[in-house]
Amino acid sequence: MAGADGDDSLYPIAVLIDELRNEDVQLRLNSIKKLSTIALALGVERTRTELLPFLTDTIYDEDEVLLALAEQLGNFTMLVGGPEYVHCLLPPLESLATVEETVVRDKAVESLRKISQEHSPVDLEVHFEPLVKRLASGDWFTSRTSACGLFSVCYPRVSSTVKAEIRQHFRTLCSDDTPMVRRAAASKLGEFAKVLELDYVKSDIISLFTALASDEQDSVRLLAVEACVSIATLLPQEDLETLVMPTLRQAAEDKSWRVRYMVADKFSELQKAVGPEITKNDLVPAFQNLLKDCEAEVRAAAANKVKEFCENLPEDNREQIIMTHILPCVKELVSDTNQHVKSALASVIMGLSTILGKDNTIEHLLPLFLAQLKDECPEVRLNIISNLDCVNEVIGIRQLSQSLLPAIVELAEDAKWRVRLAIIEYMPLLAGQLGVEFFDEKLNTLCMAWLIDHVYAIREAATCNLMKLVEKFGADWAQNTIVPKVLGMANDPNYLHRMTTLFCINALSDVCGRDITTKQMLPVVLKMSEDQVANVRFNVAKSLQKIGPVLEKITLQNQVKPVLDKLATDKDMDVKYFAHEALSVLELTYPAHD
C-alpha cells in the first residue's frame, strides 16, 4: 500500500514498525500491542512473509513485550489471510513456547490452543501436530513442558494413527527425567483424559496417574491429587473403587505433609467426584485423619473445608455422620495449639448450625462458638463475629449476645490497631443483626470512642462506620443519638479531635440530609472557621466544599460565602488556597446576579 506524494498516512505505521526495536521498553510494548495495525497496513502477504519471520527470531525481549506478542498472535488469523494460512503463526509461537518465563510460555500455549481451532483437520496433521511433536521431543525442558498443554487440543480431530502417536508422547513426558516436565504432564493429565476415549482413559491414563502419584518428587505427587478429581469425574462409579481409590488413599496418607495438604484443600471437589457411597466409606475416615494430622498446615486446610464437606454429605445419614464422626474432631480443633487452625475453623464452624438444626446447635455447637469467642487469638474471635448471620437464622442472636458483648469490647480495645480496625468494619453488620436498641445501649459508646483513637486509620474507619450506621438506622436516629456527640467534639482541646468533627460532618451530611446539615451541622462548621489552628481552618474550607451541594443556594450565599471570603484572606497559605478552591467549586466566586 503506497501513499501518494505529500501523503503522510503511512507515517504512523512507519513509526510503529521502527519502535518495535526502540531502546525504551514501553515504546516496544506499545508497538507490539498495535501489531494488528501494522499487519493491516502491510497486508496479509507481507505479514506472512516479512513480519512473522522477523517476530519469530526476536525473542530476546523483556517478558512484558513477549507476553503481549504471544497474546497478539493468538488473534492474528485473519491478518495472515484466514484459516487457510493460520499455520504461519506457528513458528513465532513455537519460539515463544520455549522461553523460560512461565507467564510468556503459558500465554504462547494459550494462543496456540486458540489457533488450533482454526486449523482444518488436514492442517492439524500437516502443521500443528508436527509442532507438538517437535516440542515434545525438544532438547529443552521448556519446550517439553509447553508440549503438555497442546495434546488435548489436537487429539480430538486427528486420525487414529496420529492419536496413537500423541498418546505415546504424553506417556513419555510423564516419565521424563526432569521434574519440571513431569509436573507439567501431571497438571495437564485431567484435561487430556477428558478428550480421550473411555477405554484409553482406563488403559493409559490410570497407569500414568498412579505412576505420577508415586513420583519421588513431592511437587509432582501433589499435582496428581488435582488430576485425581478430573479422572474420578470421568470414570463410571463401579470403576472408581479399583482404579482411583487406592491412589487417593495413598495420597491422604502421604509422607509429605504438602501432599496431604493438597488432599485437604481439594476435599470438596474429591467428595463430589467420587459420589456418596465412597464418601461414606472412605472419605469420612480420611477427613477425620486430616483433621487430626500432625502438621498444623494440613489441619488448617481440612478445618477450612468442614462446612462444605458436611453440606455435601448425602442427606439420609448426614446428621448421623456429622454427630458421630466429624463433631468430635471439631471439638478437638477448638483447643488446637496452632492459632491458624483455630482461625480456619472459626471461619466456617458457624455454618454447621444450618445443617444440624436448632436443637443440636444449642446443645453441641453453642458451647464451641462461645469457647472460640473467648479465644486468646483475636483473629479467631473476629472470624466468629463475622459469621453470626448463620446462627441468627437458626437460633437467634440473643443466646450469644451476652458473650458477644464482652468479646466485641475486648476486640475494640485491643492493643493492635489492625485488630481494632477489623472489628470496626464488622460494626454495621453487627448493628443490623443486633438491632437498634442493643446498639444504642451497648455499642454506641464504643463507636464514639473510636473517633478519638490515637491511630488515624481508626478515626477514619470510625467516621465511615458512622455513615453506614446512619444509612441503616436513619436520619432521625442520627439526630437524636450521634449528631449531638459528634458536634460536641468541636470544642475539644485537641485539634485532631476537632478535625474529626469536620470529617464526620463530611461523611454524614449526605445521609443526614439538608435539614440536619443546615440547622445543626453548618453552624458548628462556620464557627470553627475562627479556630486557632490552621489545619482546622483549611479543613473548614474543605468541609464547606463537601457539604455545599446539600445546602440551599440561599444558605450558600448568605452564610457560607462570607465565611469563605474571610478565609480567602487568611494569613495561612493553605487556608487561602482551599478557601479559593471551595469558592470556585461552589460557584461563589462572584456575587450572585439577580
Add this chain to the structure above:
Amino acid sequence: MVSDIISTVEFNYSGELLATGDKGGRVVIFQHEQESKNRPHLRGEYNVYSTFQSHEPEFDYLKSLEIEEKINKIRWLQQQNAAHFLLSTNDKTIKLWKISERDKRAEGYNLKDEDGRLRDPFRITSLRVPVLMPMDLMVEASPRRIFANAHTYHINSISVNSDHETYLSADDLRINLWHLEITDRSFNIVDIKPANMEELTEVITAAECHPHQCNVFVYSSSKGTIRLCDMRAGALCDRHSKFFEEPEDPSSRSFFSEIISSISDVKFSHSGRYMMTRDYLSVKVWDLNMENRPVETYQVHEYLRSKLCSLYENDCIFDKFECCWNGSDSAIMTGSYNNFFRMFDRNTRRDITLEASRESSKPRATLKPRKVSTGGKRKKDEISVDSLDFNKKILHTAWHPKDNVIAVAATNNLYIFQDKIN
C-alpha cells in the same frame, strides 16, 4: 586489587561453564572452548565468556551498616533452554541471572535512511519491515529475579533443590526456602535463634540440599555438628531427623578445640549416599546412615595443630575452607595455605599436595607435588612450616562434574588444571 579477590568458584552442570565471583561484586564466566581439530591431544581451554557486575555495595540505613558487594556463593540452575541461569548472593540479597547469546541484529528503518538521517514523513511511500542479519556473538547477562529482605544475618549458603523450582538460603541463624518464580515471599524452615541472644552458642555455617531427594537438606554448625532435616515431616524443620557428630578425642582437647571443629563447608556426594565436611584441620566423609562418626577422615595440614596459638592471633584459625568431590565421588579436594591444595583418592588412600602459583605452573607443564616438613631436617624441595605464607590461602576450589578438570582460586588468580591425556 583487593576487589579482585575471588570469593567463589562453581562449574555448571555440564562443566561447560565455570563461574567465579569476587569481592568487588563481579561475576566472570569462563566457557570451555571446543577441542581444536589440529591439536586433539589437548583439551580445550576455558576462555572468558561473560563478565558482569552482580552486586553493588549498599547501605542499610536502619542499622547504619554497610552491605558488602562481595559474592559469597554462586550456584547454577539446570539448563532449561538455550540460555544459562545462575543464582549469586552477597550477604543479604540473592539474584537470579540469565546469560544468553545474541547473534542477530535487526536492520532497516522506516524513518531513518542508511546514514541515520531522518526521512521526511511525507515522503514515506512504502513500509519496511526490519530484517535480521547476523552479527558478532554477544553474550548478555540480565538480572531476572531479585530475592531480597529475607535475611537479618549474613547469607553463607544457597542451594538449589532437585525439584528445579525451589532453593534454600542460609544465614547464621536461619534457613529460608524460596520458589524461583516468587520474590516477595520465602518460607522460614529453620530458626535457631534463641529467645535470649545471650544464650547463643552455635551458628549455622553451611547448608545444602540433597542431590536427588527433594525433601532432604543438611546444615552444619560452628560446633562441628551436622543436622539432616526432612521437609516432608513438617512445615518447620527445627527438629532434625538425623544428627551427625564425632565424639571428641579427650587427649587432643585444647583451648582451640571448639574453634577448629567449626565446619566451614558441607557437600553431598554426587551419589547422594555420603556427605563431606571440612573443619579447620581435616576433611571428613560421612555415610548418611551412620550418625555417630565419619567413615573417612583426611588430615589436610596436621602440622598446623602445634601452631594454633599463632594462627588464632593472626585470625587465620577462622579461615573458611571449602571442599569438593570429583564427578565419580572417588576423590576429594580442598585448599590450604601457601597456595597449596590437597587431593585425596578415596580408593587408594593416596594424597597429594599441589601448588597454584605462577612460578610453579607453566601452561601445559605437569604440577610437581609439594611437601611440608615438620621436623628439624628439611629435605631439598620441601618447605618448612614456618616458611608457609598464610596470606596465600586457597579457600575456594571446584571440580568439573564429569572430567578431571579443576579450578583453584588463589587470592585474585584463577588456575585451571586438567589431567593429561595419554
